[in-house]
Every structure is written in C-alpha cells, then in structure tokens.
Amino acid sequence: ELKVEQNPLFLSMQEGKNYTIYCNYSTTSDRLYWYRQDPGKSLESLFVLLSNGAVKQEGRLMASLDTKARLSTLHITAAVHDPSATYFCAVDLPTSGTYKYIFGTGTRLKVLA
Amino acid sequence: NAGVTQTPKFQVLKTGQSMTLQCAQDMNHNSMYWYRQDPGMGLRLIYYSASEGTTDKGEVPNGYNVSRLNKREFSLRLESAAPSQTSVYFCASSEGYGGGNTIYFGEGSWLTVV
Numbered sequence: 001e002l003k004v005e006q007n008p009l010f011l012s013m014q015e016g017k018n019y020t021i022y023c024n025y026s027t028t029s030d031r032l033y034w035y036r037q038d039p040g041k042s043l044e045s046l047f048v049l050l051s052n053g054a055v056k057q058e059g060r061l062m063a064s065l066d067t068k069a070r071l072s073t074l075h076i077t078a079a080v081h082d083p084s085a086t087y088f089c090a091v092d093l094p095t096s097g098t099y100k101y102i103f104g105t106g107t108r109l110k111v112l113a
Numbered sequence: 114n115a116g117v118t119q120t121p122k123f124q125v126l127k128t129g130q131s132m133t134l135q136c137a138q139d140m141n142h143n144s145m146y147w148y149r150q151d152p153g154m155g156l157r158l159i160y161y162s163a164s165e166g167t168t169d170k171g172e173v174p175n176g177y178n179v180s181r182l183n184k185r186e187f188s189l190r191l192e193s194a195a196p197s198q199t200s201v202y203f204c205a206s207s208e209g210y211g212g213g214n215t216i217y218f219g220e221g222s223w224l225t226v227v
Contacts, residue, residue, distance in 0.1 A: 009153075031213050042203065043156075043218045050213045088155060090216075098144040098163035098209040100171065101216050105155035 002027045002093050006104035013078035013111045021074040021107045023089035032065050032072040033090040033101070038083055046087075047074075082111045115139050119204045119219035126194045126226045134189040134222050136204030144209030145187035146171075146216065147179060149200040156203065162187055163209060194226045 003026040013019050023032065034046040047056045049065035049072060056063050060077040072089055086106045092099040119136045126132055138145065143164045148156040148171075158171030162181040176198060178190045187206075191198055202222045208214040 033215070042220050045215045045217070048213060048215055092212055092214075094212065096163050096169050097167070098161065099207070099212055099214070100158055100161050101146070101205075101207075102158065102172075103148075103156040105153065 002091060002102045004089060004091055004102050004104040006087075006089055006107050009105060009107060011107055011109045013076070013082075013109060015078050015080040015111060017078055019076050019078065019109075021076070021087055021089075023072040023074070023104055025070050025072075025089075025091045025102075027070075027091070027093065028067070029070075029091045029093070030067050031092055032063075033092070034063050034072070034074055035088045035090065035103075037086045037088065037106070039085070043088065076109070078109075078111050080111055080113060082109070084108065084110045117204055117206055117217050117219035119202075119222055121222060122220065123223045124225070126191070126224065128195060128226060130194050131190065131192050132194065132224075133191075134202055134204070134224075135186070136188060136219060137186045138204075138206040138217070139185065140206060140217065141184070142206035142208055142217075143184070144207045145181065146205040146207075147177075147187070147189045148203045148205065149173065149198075150203060150221075151200050159189065159202075191224075194224075196226045198224065199226045200224060 035043040052067040160179040
C-alpha cells in the first residue's frame with residue numbers, strides 16, 4: 001500500500017524566512033505533484049516533478065525530487081501578505097488502465113505578522 | 114473555462130437519507146476521481162474511473178457507489194448517509210494515459226449528515 005507522508009503538519013512562518021516541507025513516499029515512483037489549497041477552496045496545481053533530480057521554481061516556491069530517497073521537498077520564502085494555505089504532495093500509482101493519485105495529509109502554513 | 118464542475122456545493126442530510134453528488138468535466142479527460150477531505154487526513158480516494166464504463170474502488174469506498182455515466186460525467190451516491198460521511202467531497206479528472214498528468218479538481222461539495 002502506497003503511503004505518502006508530509007512533515008511538518010503545521011508551520012508558523014515569519015516573513016522573509018525560508019522553510020521546507022518534506023514529502024516522503026513508500027513506493028518507487030519518478031513523479032511527484034505539489035498542490036496548494038486556500039481555506040475553503042479547491043486544490044490548485046503548483047508543480048509536477050517528472051524525474052530524479054527535477055527542480056522547479058515559481059516565485060517564492062521551489063520544489064525538488066529525489067526518487068532514490070523517495071523524497072520531495074518544497075521550499076517556501078514567507079511573505080506577510082501570504083494567506084494561510086495548505087500544501088499537499090501526491091504520488092501517482094499505475095492501476096487498472098489509469099493512474100490513481102495518493103495524497104499526503106497536507107501541511108498547513110500560517111505567516112505571522 | 115469550466116474545468117471540473119460539481120453540484121451541489123452545500124448539502125445537509127439526515128442520517129439514512131440518500132443523495133447523489135454530480136460531477137462533469139469539459140477537458141475530454143479519460144479518468145475521473147472522487148475524494149473526500151477530512152481534517153488532519155488529507156484527501157482520501159473513494160472511487161475512480163479509468164474511462165467510460167469502468168469504475169474501481171479507492172482507499173475508502175464503503176458506503177458509496179459511483180456511476181460513470183459517459184466520458185464527461187461521474188456521480189457519487191450515498192445510499193444511506195451516516196454522520197461519518199460528513200466531509201468535503203472533491204471530484205477530479207486527469208488525462209489518464211501515461212504518467213505525469215496533472216489532476217484537476219472541482220470546487221468541492223460540503224456535506225453534513227446530522
């Protein structure tokens with residue numbers, strides 16, 4: 001059974017400082033997805049990492065993938081205007097003619113004023 | 114720009130009542146999914162459909178049924194609602210073939226069972 005674990009579960013951030021969310025998964029996979037969810041909203045795709053060593057950056061977010069360690073990291077530089085959001089990682093698993101996506105439990109972020 | 118549309122957005126049910134959550138996508142995707150989201154538990158897969166005419170159980174299928182009506186539509190039915198099914202439900206879709214495809218989510222349906 002594929003397990004996807006994130007830590008920390010909660011993160012209180014100070015403006016301008018850098019933080020890291022870790023995503024570990026239990027099966028061999030070359031693909032890892034990061035999503036963001038604002039409170040009361042749907043999930044929005046941030047990054048799709050498709051190979052070992054992949055790195056993607058968008059603004060104050062940077063994600064990387066180490067398939068040998070089965071680990072992805074999401075680096076965030078906090079900004080005071082950031083609303084509270086929850087970040088999820090996910091891994092896809094081939095099954096029955098498609099792929100099913102297994103998500104981590106999420107990391108809830110809050111920027112302290 | 115509709116993407117994935119699900120209805121209703123909010124629903125309150127009494128224990129034992131039945132209801133169907135509707136979902137439609139306009140991206141010509143092959144695969145569709147139903148997830149539930151509960152505090153501290155992330156998203157858990159209820160059922161998925163690889164393509165029209167096929168459905169499979171996910172991690173938490175008990176108490177639910179699904180129908181892949183056509184390529185666009187995938188509905189989730191609660192036959193006899195229980196308080197444990199109080200949750201936020203998300204429908205999603207993806208291309209399906211090959212890996213590395215982004216999965217797109219609907220806006221969510223907030224369901225309360227009293």
